[in-house]
Amino acid sequence: HPFDVVVSKYQLKWSNGLRVLKRIRRRFPHTPVIWVSSASHDKAIAAGMKAGLNDFVSKRHLQRLFTAIRDSLEQAKRSQQDAYALQALKAAEQRYRVLSELTSDYAYLLQIEADGSMVCEWVNERFTAITGYTREALTCQGDWTSFIHAEDLSIVSQRPPRWLMGQTDISEFRIITQRGEERWFRDYTCPVRDGHQRYVLRVYGAGQEIT
Numbered sequence: 001h002p003f004d005v006v007v008s009k010y011q012l013k014w015s016n017g018l019r020v021l022k023r024i025r026r027r028f029p030h031t032p033v034i035w036v037s038s039a040s041h042d043k044a045i046a047a048g049m050k051a052g053l054n055d056f057v058s059k060r061h062l063q064r065l066f067t068a069i070r071d072s073l074e075q076a077k078r079s080q081q082d083a084y085a086l087q088a089l090k091a092a093e094q095r096y097r098v099l100s101e102l103t104s105d106y107a108y109l110l111q112i113e114a115d116g117s118m119v120c121e122w123v124n125e126r127f128t129a130i131t132g133y134t135r136e137a138l139t140c141q142g143d144w145t146s147f148i149h150a151e152d153l154s155i156v157s158q159r160p161p162r163w164l165m166g167q168t169d170i171s172e173f174r175i176i177t178q179r180g181e182e183r184w185f186r187d188y189t190c191p192v193r194d195g196h197q198r199y200v201l202r203v204y205g206a207g208q209e210i211t
Helices: 016-027 043-051 059-103 125-131 136-139 151-158 159-164
Strands: 007-010 031-036 055-058 104-114 118-123 169-174 183-191 198-211
Touching: 007 016, 016 031, 016 043, 031 059, 055 059, 104 125, 118 136, 151 159, 151 169, 159 169, 159 183, 159 198
Parallel strands: 007 031, 031 055
Antiparallel strands: 104 118, 104 198, 169 183, 183 198
């Protein structure tokens, strides 16, 4: 786009800063916008911050403008990188879901919470057909491992530390279906880090019934 940052007066002859800000945000969501004014407009500034204003500089303190521009550009760069990373992560999720539907008997997605607990975010229809469990049913039981055969819980408990280190895993274990039947699974899992490669956020799982 034709500019890196917008520095604008709040009071304009043909409009005001808030209207201009909203128009810029619709077209350029990551471009920094800074208002400059000789008067204090507390309500307008609050509305501007809510609409995505990066900073406000009083004309009595114009020496702060350079710092405001520099900080806003750095913040915009980080926001844009986070947005690209999130977009790439969503695209990867979609590719995985399509692939897992084609190559396995079932598929699922786990989300790793801040405390390290696992929450089931998604299961495909074949997972439900085999196990009898929907995502909602697993959530109600409160523990992703609640349907694992008691004698195989030790196998399953070794998997999360590997995921948190970014390691894939293949394990074989038994489950107890919602109908009380015992089934053997060969389960493949792949952890996915955030866009900055710092933390594991999700674990994709897919597998085959080998009963």
